Amino acid sequence: MATNETPPTKNGNNGLKSAEEIFEEFKEHSVAEFFTKNKQMLGFSGKIRSLTTVIHEYVTNSLDACEEAGILPDITVKITAVQDEHYLVRVTDNGPGIPLDHIGRALGMMLSGTKFHRYMQQRGQQGIGATGCTMFAQLTSGKPIHIRSSTGNGKVYECNVSVNIKTNAPHVTDVQEYEGDFRGLEIMAEFADVKYDRSEYSPLEYLKRTAIANPHAEIMFTDPEGRKIRFPRVSEVLPQRPVEVQPHPLGIEAHTLYEMLRATPARKVSSFLTTELARVTPSKVEELRAVLPQFDFDMAPKDVTWEDARRLVAAFKKVKWVAPSADGLRPIGNEQIEISLRSLLNPEFLSVRSRPPKVYRGGVPFIIEVAICYGGKSGTRTESGTVSGEIMRFANRSPLLFDAGGCAITKAVKSVDWRRYELQDFDSTPVTVFVNIVSAFVPYTGAGKQSIAAEPEVLDEIKFAVMDVARDLQRYLAGKVREETKATKRKAIMRYIQLLAENLPLLANTGQKEELEKKLTFLVFEKFKADEAEEEKKEKKTRVIMEEEGGQPAADDGKIEFDEEDM
Numbered sequence: 088m089a090t091n092e093t094p095p096t097k098n099g100n101n102g103l104k105s106a107e108e109i110f111e112e113f114k115e116h117s118v119a120e121f122f123t124k125n126k127q128m129l130g131f132s133g134k135i136r137s138l139t140t141v142i143h144e145y146v147t148n149s150l151d152a153c154e155e156a157g158i159l160p161d162i163t164v165k166i167t168a169v170q171d172e173h174y175l176v177r178v179t180d181n182g183p184g185i186p187l188d189h190i191g192r193a194l195g196m197m198l199s200g201t202k203f204h205r206y207m208q209q210r211g212q213q214g215i216g217a218t219g220c221t222m223f224a225q226l227t228s229g230k231p232i233h234i235r236s237s238t239g240n241g242k243v244y245e246c247n248v249s250v251n252i253k254t255n256a257p258h259v260t261d262v263q264e265y266e267g268d269f270r271g272l273e274i275m276a277e278f279a280d281v282k283y284d285r286s287e288y289s290p291l292e293y294l295k296r297t298a299i300a301n302p303h304a305e306i307m308f309t310d311p312e313g314r315k316i317r318f319p320r321v322s323e324v325l326p327q328r329p330v331e332v333q334p335h336p337l338g339i340e341a342h343t344l345y346e347m348l349r350a351t352p353a354r355k356v357s358s359f360l361t362t363e364l365a366r367v368t369p370s371k372v373e374e375l376r377a378v379l380p381q382f383d384f385d386m387a388p389k390d391v392t393w394e395d396a397r398r399l400v401a402a403f404k405k406v407k408w409v410a411p412s413a414d415g416l417r418p419i420g421n422e423q424i425e426i427s428l429r430s431l432l433n434p435e436f437l438s439v440r441s442r443p444p445k446v447y448r449g450g451v452p453f454i455i456e457v458a459i460c461y462g463g464k465s466g467t468r469t470e471s472g473t474v475s476g477e478i479m480r481f482a483n484r485s486p487l488l489f490d491a492g493g494c495a496i497t498k499a500v501k502s503v504d505w506r507r508y509e510l511q512d513f514d515s516t517p518v519t520v521f522v523n524i525v526s527a528f529v530p531y532t533g534a535g536k537q538s539i540a541a542e543p544e545v546l547d548e549i550k551f552a553v554m555d556v557a558r559d560l561q562r563y564l565a566g567k568v569r570e571e572t573k574a575t576k577r578k579a580i581m582r583y584i585q586l587l588a589e590n591l592p593l594l595a596n597t598g599q600k601e602e603l604e605k606k607l608t609f610l611v612f613e614k615f616k617a618d619e620a621e622e623e624k625k626e627k628k629t630r631v632i633m634e635e636e637g638g639q640p641a642a643d644d645g646k647i648e649f650d651e652e653d654m
Contacts, residue, residue, distance in 0.1 A: 129219040129535055134172060134282035135289065136489055137223070140535065141176055141281075142166075142290040144216035145274055146297060147485050149180035150304060152272070156183040159325055160304040164294065168311040172282050173228070179273040184238040187246075187262070194234065194274075195221055195248045195257025216536075222250050224276040231260070232276040235269070243267040283311050287467065288488050294318060296479060296486035299427040300419055300523060321426050332415035332527065333365040336403040338451050345396035348388040356391060357384040366409045378402045411452040413444035418454050418525045419484060428460055432519060435462025438559035442552045447544040453526035455545075457552040459518065459560050466517040476513040481523035482531070482539060490538035496522045498541060499549035508561035518560075522549055580611055 131137045146162060153160035161181040166174050185193050197218050221232050231249035246262040285291055294308050298318035303325055306318040334343070353359035360367045360375075376384055379402040382395065391399075421439040428437055439458040446452050467477045480487040480496040491497045500520050505513045530540040539545065584607045 129216070129223075131219070131223050134280060135284060135286065138166075138174065138176075138278065138281040138283055139288060139290050139293050139488060141220050141223070141276070141278060142178070142293055143485070144220050145176075145178040146294070146306075148217055149178065149182055149272070150297075150301060150484070152182035153180060153304075154326055155328060157325065157328065158182055159320065159323070160301070162304060163307045163309075164290070165309040166283060166290065166311050168283075169277060173277065173279040174281060174283060174311065175275065175277050177273065177275045179271065181271040184236045184270060184272050185234075186238055187236070187244045187264075190234055190236060190244070190246060191248060191257030191259040194218060194232065195250045195259070197250075197255050218250060220276060221248060222252070224278055225249055225252075227279040227281070228277040230277050231258075232274055234275075235273040237267065237269050237271065239270040241266055241268070243269050285310075291316065293486055293488055295431070296481070296488075297484075299424075299431055299479070299521070300481050300484040300486065302419075302423050302427045302430075321430050322423055324423070326417050326419075328417075330415045332412060332452075333363060335365045335408070335411040335446075335451075336367060336406075337408055338411070338446075338448060339364070339400065339403070341393065341397040341400045344400060345391065345393050348391045348396065351388050353388055355385050356388055359388050360384075365411055371406060371408075374406050375399075375402050378405045410444070411446055413452050413454065415527055416444065416452060416454050416525050418456050419523060421456075424456060424458050424521065424523075428458055428519075428521065432460050432465050433463040434460035434465050434519075436460070436560060436563045438556040440552055440555045442548055442555075445544060445548050447530065447542045451526060451528050451530075453524055453529075453545065453548075455548045455552045456521075456523040456525065457549070457556055458521040459553075459556040460521070461516075461518050461560055461563070463517075465519040474515065474517045476510075476516050477519040479519060479521045480539075481521070482529045482536070483525060484523065485536075487537050487539070489535070490532065493532060493541075494538040495541040495546045496524070496539055496549055499546050500553055502550055503553055503557060505557070508557040509564035510560075520553060520556075522553070524549070584608055584611065 129140070131140060142164060146164065149162050150160055158181060163177075163179040165177045167177070169175055194217050224230060224232050231247040233245070233247055235243065235245045237243040242264060243266070244262065244264055247260045249258045249260075250256075251258055283289065291308065291310065294306055294316075295318065298304065298306055302322040303320060304318075305320040308316045308318070310316070334347075347363060348356070348359060351359045351363055353362060357369075357372050360372055361369060372384060376382075379398060382398060382402075418441055421441055424439050425437060428434065428439075437458065437460050440456070442455045442457075444452050444454050465477070466474045468474050478491070478497055478500050480491065480494060487494065487496070500522070501513075505511075510516050510518065524539060524545065529536075530542050530545065532538040532540045584604060
């Protein structure tokens with residue numbers, strides 16, 4: 088007779104494992120080992136995207152380093168074919184270089200760098216990207232990356248760098264030191280299972296868009312076929328260095344506050360709050376005392392418990408705060424965006440706007456910059472010659488080429504009713520919308536840093552900014568139609584004036600053709616002037632209505648007071 092019973096095993100548990108047996112497989116893994124098995128999270132998914140991601144990581148690091156050192160960037164990118172779907176990438180900059188003692192950790196250790204722990208605007212954020220490229224080179228070509236670096240002291244260092252995947256530790260070998268006048272950093276790395284093309288997702292497109300958002304940079308690119316493309320510097324103005332800012336009370340979490348309290352040199356909680364958090368004044372401390380009377384603000388910070396920190400964070404939300412300072416944000420600027428877009432797209436019409444600073448998640452400041460281009464080389468063109476609308480997405484001056492569908496920028500632009508702005512179909516119009524989000528902490532959706540999370544405040548602010556420039560385009564297009572209509576009408580009427588001026592004197596036997604033509608022309612143009620004044624009046628009224636309908640983002644539950652003097 089058949090039975091459903093499981094035969095007993097040697098441990099007598101009918102095939103079920105004991106906790107001890109299960110945990111025999113328990114192991115620790117490094118963050119490098121995690122990303123080795125999940126490299127798509129770093130942007131290494133797909134042959135074209137993987138190669139563009141490599142260029143993105145190296146170029147953004149070069150731009151950040153040059154700007155922080157106060158150097159106008161000169162960046163050279165060269166991609167050489169080794170064999171089919173196997174390339175040597177060489178990226179050289181004129182930046183401050185990396186000291187020999189830091190090369191290994193900077194390029195061969197995950198979550199190690201100069202950015203993650205600093206509350207300031209930079210292109211990179213996590214300290215993962217460059218090491219991710221080192222790891223990807225090892226995984227696909229089996230080779231370390233080669234580094235040449237000099238800090239400008241007359242000494243040049245060369246070495247190979249790889250990552251110990253099991254321990255997330257850098258491995259630096261073949262170190263050479265010699266005299267030379269080179270200053271900066273050069274990285275050479277081989278990558279297999281990648282592909283180069285000239286599509287809208289290619290390294291060439293990435294560098295083109297980088298040049299738009301960074302007009303102060305000179306970029307020279309050599310593709311695998313030996314073609315050289317130069318993106319010249321169109322501005323000698325180096326962006327101001329970003330300023331490290333303090334966390335805002337509304338943007339801090341209990342654990343972060345707890346760790347800060349344990350590390351502070353302040354002797355009292357009250358002095359910690361006023362010196363290490365933004366917008367906290369002695370009067371705000373007194374307000375907090377009233378909200379949290381049972382809490383001792385004069386105790387030593389190291390005596391604060393995690394529960395105390397949680398209660399403090401809850402008290403922060405019951406006090407009104409001035410919005411975080413935007414001093415640490417460095418937007419591109421309207422003038423620089425206009426210079427870049429005119430140089431690249433030569434548009435028939437261009438409008439640029441920068442919105443005032445706002446905050447998301449209660450305490451993280453950000454700025455939205457937007458531009459709209461119409462005509463010229465605006466939009467995207469297919470091989471068949473058709474044109475469609477284009478969205479150029481940027482975050483802290485870095486192009487975002489991938490993951491467009493889930494990006495807040497794409498969602499905001501697509502949510503606009505373009506028919507209200509004289510564009511019947513955005514997807515078949517020669518128009519380019521440029522959007523750049525500026526923040527110390529951009530809300531990316533993943534470690535690949537290619538898509539912006541749809542934070543409600545960010546989504547709304549992008550939409551309002553796009554509507555601002557869309558109204559400018561609407562006025563231009565409406566004016567263009569009116570002028571064409573007026574020109575056609577004038578031409579028709581002038582033709583009739585000439586016929587009347589020629590025939591009426593003959594009927595009246597007066598012989599005053601010239602005088603009659605002059606008077607008729609005067610009457611017609613006076614009528615045109617009156618009509619134009621009336622149209623201008625109607626347009627002004629419509630513009631006011633449209634701007635009122637555009638609205639403004641709601642304040643953050645009434646807990647932030649926007650004081651422009653403090654922005």
